[in-house]
Every structure is written in C-alpha cells, then in structure tokens.
Amino acid sequence: MLIGDVARHSGVSPRMLRHYDALGLVRPTGRTVGGYREYSAEDVRRIFHVESLRSLGLSLKQIGRALEDPAFTPAALVSDLIRWTEDRLERERELLERLRAVDASAPAGWQDVLRIVELMQGLDSTSAARRQQAVLARPEGVLPAELLAGAVLAESDPHVVGALRWALARSGGDGVAALAAGVHSEDVDIRRRAVLAIAEMAEAPGAAAVLADALGDPDTTVRRHAALALGRRGVTAAVPTLVGMVVEGFNDVDAAEVLGELSQDPECADRITTALVGELAAPTADSATRIRLTQALVELSGTTGAAVLRQLARDDDRAVALVASAFVTVLDERSERTVTGHEDS
Template sequence: MLIGEVARRSGVSTRMLRHYDSLGLVRPTGRTVGGYREYSEEDIRRIFHVEGLRSLGMSLRQVGRALADPGFTPSALVGDLVRRSEDRLKREQELLERLRAIDASEPAGWDGVLHVVELLHGLDSPSPSRRQQAALAPAEDVQMPAELLAKAVLTEANPNVAGALRWALARAGTDGVAGVAAGMRSADVDVRRRAVLAIAELPGDEATAVLTGALEDPDPDVRRHAALASGSRGVTAAVPVLVDMVVKGTNDVEAAEVLSALALDPAFAERILGALAGELAANTADAAVRIRLVQALAELPGTLARDVLRQSAGDEDRAVALIASALADVLDGVGD
C-alpha cells in the first residue's frame, strides 16, 4: 500500500509517516519500481501501535524504545506517565482557578487583572508574612474574589494569616459563604474548624443556617465556635451546646454571656434557666462545675435565677454556697 493510501486509512499525515520513517519508527517494507514507499499490513499495524502509545502521552523516543525492546515492561513507564499527567492536570486546574478568580473580580482594565495576579502570587507564597500582606492590602478599585479568599481560608494553617484572610473575606460580604460552607463537609476536622471560624464572621441568613447545622458536628471545637456564633445571632438551638460549654469550662464565660442574651426573650428564658438548673442538680460531685453554673445563672437577666441561687446557698461545698449566696444578694438588690 502506497503512502497516500496509508495516510488516508490511518489518519496519519504523509508528513508524519515520512518522519516516522526517518526516525526508524515505521519503515516501509518495500519500494515500488518508481521508488515510492510501500507499506505492508505489518507496517500498518506498527503505525497504529505508534499512534496508540503516543495517545498515552509518550514521546516518540519513548515509543521507539518500547517497540524496539521485546522484553520491555510498561509498568514503570506507565507509572511515570500517570504522575506526569497528574502534574499536568494540577497545573491546568490551578490555571483554571486563576482565570476564574480574575473573571470573578470583573476587572475594568489590565491594572485590575495584574492586581489579581499579584494577589494570587501573594497567597501562594511560602512566606506567612507575604500571604498576610496580600490579604490585607487589596486595591480599592478591584473586588477581592470571594471564591479565591474562601479557598485560601480553608487551607491556611498560620493563625495570623488566617485572621487576615477572614477579615478580607468578611469585607466581601455574603459572597464568600458558599465557598467556605463547602469546608463544613470536609472529612478533615482542621478544614471544618477553619470554615466555622470564617463563617462566624460573615453576615446573613445563609451563614446563620450553616452555623446552625454545625451545632451537630462531631468535633467539639466546631460545635463550640458554632454555638457562640449562632447563639449570638439568636439561634436557640445553640442552648444545649452552650450549657455544655459552661459545664466543661470551655469558653464558659462567653457561653454564659450568650445564654444571658438569649434569655432576654421571655419565650426562651425558662428553658435556659431549666437547662442550667438541671445541670446544677446533676453535678453534685464536682464543685468546680457547680461554681461555673452558679455564675452562669447569675448572668441571666433580671431576677430570673434568684430562687435557684438561694437554693444553692445551702450547697454542701462552702465555696459554692458562699458564691451562690453572694450572687443571690446581688439579685435581691436588683429586684428591690
């Protein structure tokens, strides 16, 4: 079969077939009387072998080695090709994300594009101070891409840089909620902790809904941050977590303050009082826990907790009794 017919049937151009010949990859078996290349069926099969290996990303040199060595084992080469392909895909994905970030910033001119590129380089820097500077120094005429900031927030381990990124994300308003909320579904607890801290600083009902859902997170730190943030927004579903924080002494002062604010609503005041009083009665063996509960009760508005505090003034532990009595006296003065 002549070269033109081979090219038509195989889809490989005559120029490439001549190139294969010059490299020794596929040399036609014969020549016509006029000197034209003539390919046998075996030659054509080899052409398809070459094309198949090239489709895997192999160079012509690698293809030649593979076809020339009868004992060639493909596992090592294929493994190398897999790694190279993964690296290439990673670079392409990074490029795609960069382009999306630039598109999301809606730059008015090339200065805006260059600023976003500079921001991207800054956030990718191995230097924490450089990453922090990038987050804290946005251009006034360029919108910081919320999607980019959200991704950076979820991956940033340095606390100072993370704080700067959360600040920058909060400036973007509610646009960043969806990107950070994705972190709440991560199997990595550190990612969920970063996500809940960021969402706590974002406004809007969507952020509040994510915080409310985080009250059921298996990680106590995530639940704690979610309870403080959602409780401060009036979410009463945070009450059990907040009471548990008082019992365990984890941010108990902040938890008591949030419970006090929630108890300003008469519809929930008795529920909160009952939850704290119930824990007070249940923790008969731990005086330190009862002291924290007594102090949290005293934070409740008005004289709501006065009767419970009077009862605790008879606690068998002298320190608990004295604190409860003193706090009850203070509430008596409020009532008068």
C-alpha cells in the same frame, strides 16, 4: 497500503508517519517499484499500538523502548505517568482558579488583570508578612470574594487570616457563598476556618443557614464556633451546644454570656435553666463542672436562675455552695440597687 491510505485509515498524518519512519518507530516493510512507502497489516497494527501508548502520555522514546525491549516492564513507568499527570492536573487546576479569580473581578482593563495577578502572587508567598501586606495594600472593593475565600480556607497564620477576613467582609462580593463549600470539606481544618470566617459575617444573607448546618458537624470545634455565632443572633438551636461548652469548659464564659442573651426570651430561659439543672444533677458532673454551671446560671435573665442559685447555696458540695452563695449576694445587691433607684426617681 500506501502512506496516504494509512493516514486516512489511522488518522495519523503523513507527516507524522514519516517522522515515525525517521525515528525507526514504525518503518514500512516494503517499497513500491516507484519507491513509495508500502505498509503491511502488521505495520498498521504497530501504528495503532504507538498511538495507544501516546494517548497515555508516553514519549516516542519511551514507546520505542516499550515496543522493542522484551524486558521492559510497564509498572514503574505507569506509576511515573500517574504522578506526572497528577502534577500537571494540579498546575492546570491552579491556573483555572486564577483565571476564574481574574474573571470574577470583572477587570476593566489589563491594569486590573495585572493587579489581581500581583495579589495572587503575593498570597502564594512563603512569607506570612508578605501575604498579609498583599491583602492590606489593596483598596476596598477590588479584591474578588472567591479569591479571598480560597485564601482564607488555605491560610494557617492567624495574622494573615485576620487580614483576609477583614478584606473578605469588605469585598462587596458574596463571601458566605464563597466560603460555604469549605464547611463541607473533608479536611477538618478547612471546615474550622470556614465556620470562623462565616461567623464574622453572621449578619450576611445565608450565613445563618450555613452555620445551622455546621451545628451537626462531627468536629466539636466546628460545632462550638457555629453555636456561639448563632446564639449571638438569637438562634435557640444553639442552646444544647452552648450548654455542652459550659459542661466541657471550652469557651465556657463566652457560652454562658450567649446563653444569658438568649434567656431574655422567657420560653428560652426555661429551656436553658432546665438544661443547666439537668447537667448539675448528672452523676458524671464533678465539682469544677458544677461550678461552671453555677456561674452560667447567674447570667440568665429573670428569677428562675436566681431560684436555682439559692438552692445551690445549700449544696452538699461546699465549693459549689460557696460560689452559689456569693452569686446570690451579688444578685440581691443588684436587685436592691434597682429598687432604690426606682424609689429615688
């Protein structure tokens, strides 16, 4: 079979076939009377072998060794190819993200493109100070939300994170949507960063729904941050997690204050009081836990919490009784001042 026929059947160009011949990779076994290359069926099979190995990413030198050296084992080389391919895909993924970030910024000219590229280079810096400066040095509205959200989810330095959240809230883009994917990440650190960032944008459209999903997260920290943000927005679904925070002593003061805000709704106040009283009576509640629960009761609106505090003032646990008594005195004085104020007016 002549070179033109081989090229048509194999899809390998005549030029590449001549290159294979020059390298000694696939040499035709015969020549015509006129001196033209003539390929045998075995030569054509070798061409297909070469092309198959090329499709895996092997160089022509590696292919020649694989086909000629009987002692050559593919395992190590294939492992190297996997690693090289993964590295290449990672570089291409980063390039794709950069291109998308540039596209999302809707550049009006090459100067806009260069500004976004400069920002991305600054965010890639190993210096936290430079990363922070890269964000703060840009005017509002020129930073694409997608780029900022990705940086928020990847950033560990608290100062840089603060700058990124600040910029994201002012970017004019849909920051919540850009961060939402992070709430479902397998990496718990990314989920925590996403929820904290969305919590700062809790008034934005879609934020409450994303945070509500986070209440079911397997990580307690994610659930707690979501509960605080939702509770401040009046979402009563956060109550069980907030009560749990008081019990566990994690941001219990903040959780108690949010429970106090929620208790302004009488129906919710009864629900919160029932939950707190139930925890007070739990066999596993030690003295410190019961004191935290007692402190939470004083934050509640209405008279229900005060009534429970009066009961706790006679509690068998003297430490709990003393704390409750002190709070009852504070509430009585507060009530007296309120009544006196009304009388004076």
